[in-house]
Amino acid sequence: MPADAPVREQTATFRPVAEGMEQHVNVYHPVLDHGFVAVKDYMGDDVSVLQMARMSYGKGTKSLADDRALLRYLMRHLHTSPFEGCVIKLHVKLPIFVMRQWVRHRTASLNEYSARYSIMPDEFYLPEPAQLAVQSKDNKQGRGDTLSPEQAAEVLRLLREDAQRSFGTYHKLLNADEDGNPIEEDGFGIARxxxxxxxxxxxxxxxxxxxxxxxxxxxxxxxxxxxxQYEIRVFAEKILEIMADWVPVTTEAFRDYQLEAARVSRMEIALLRDLLAGKASIADAASYGMGTREIREFQTRFGV
Incomplete structure (x- = not known):
């Protein structure tokens, strides 16, 4: 926890409490070289989802009386509104380029550290050598083979020097160090x-x-x-671990029916049926309206 973080006195509550989640509140889990994720507050638990669902279904839930079965039914059939009854608030420290990916998810409320009002700390992300790779030849968004140790060391040197130079210019323009103390008597002192x-x-x-x-x-x-991308995936994986302690039954269903499941297109369903019936082979995939990349993804997904 940051040194200046206020400590709230523990009080009794009548709201639902998830014991697993209580272990994460105000615990700062490190991510990447300088980042972290911490739960600041949450509302609800697995039972809260069930309450929301049963308010909607009323007496129609008798055949789905088992709590786990109902949660899995909701997830399997994409009945999503009951899950909106649970809320989480996170404190996240992350590189700006990861933040730019994160805010693409616009269905959230957020407030970011402002460099208009405050001085940015001299912290920047440097990848681990194992994460340094060339551009993928078949994926415009992905990475290919990793660099040699010698190449990785040179890339890291360049990245470090560029970041240090940028922060040096930043402080010179501000005429202030990280704590806001003046550096020179006649410095620029331009607006933050x-x-x-x-x-x-x-x-x-x-x-x-x-x-x-x-x-x-x-x-x-x-x-x-x-x-x-690795740099946002490690944050997501940490949050997923936290979610498993908060709503374990929901998390299990989420893994089974969404995260580790596969969507199947109309063309893939038709091809699968004919493959199982012995009426087609993978060589016939194009005739089902599937493109080259779709066929490759289909083969990877189903091992055919």
Whole structure:
């Protein structure tokens, strides 16, 4: 926890309490080299989802009386509104370029550290050598083979020097160090909102991010996916671990029916049926209206 974080006195509550989640409140889990994720507050638990669902279904839930079965039914059939009754608020510290991916998920409330009002700390992200790779040849968004140790060391040197140079310029423009103390008597001292414009996207920022459980799962379905960029995926994976302690039955169903499941297109269903019936082979996939990349993904997904 940051040194200046206020400590709230523990009080009795009548609201639902998830014992697993209580272990995460105000616990700062490190992510990447300088980042973290911490739960600041939450509302609801697995039972809260059930209460929301049964309010909607009324007497129609007798055949789904088992709590776990009902939660899994909701997830399986994409009845998402009951999950909106649970809410989580996170404190996240992350590189700016990761933040730019994160805010693409617009179904949340957030407040970010402002470099208009405050001086940015001299912290920037440097990848681990194992994460340094060339551009993928068949995926415009992905990475290919990793660099050699010698190449990785040179890339890290360049990244470090560029970031240090940018922060040096930042402080010279501000005429202030990290604590706001003047550096020179006749320095520029330009406005913070202007001095920040040369900082790299590797610089760290912070935010409070609040969202409901339905939208959290949408975020995790995309960002905890193996194809997501590593630097945001590690945050998503940590949040998924926290979610498992908060709503364990929901998390199990989420993994089974969304995160580790596969969507199947109309063409794939038709091809699968004919493959199982012995009426087609994978060589016939194009005749079902599937493109080259779709066929490759189909083969990877089903091992055919």
């Amino acid at each position: 909102e202007l001095a920040r414009i040369g900082l790299p996207v590797s610089a760290y920022t912070q935010m409070y991010w609040q969202t409901n459980l339905h939208n959290l799962m949408h975020f995790l379905r995309l960002r905890a996916d193996p194809h997501a």
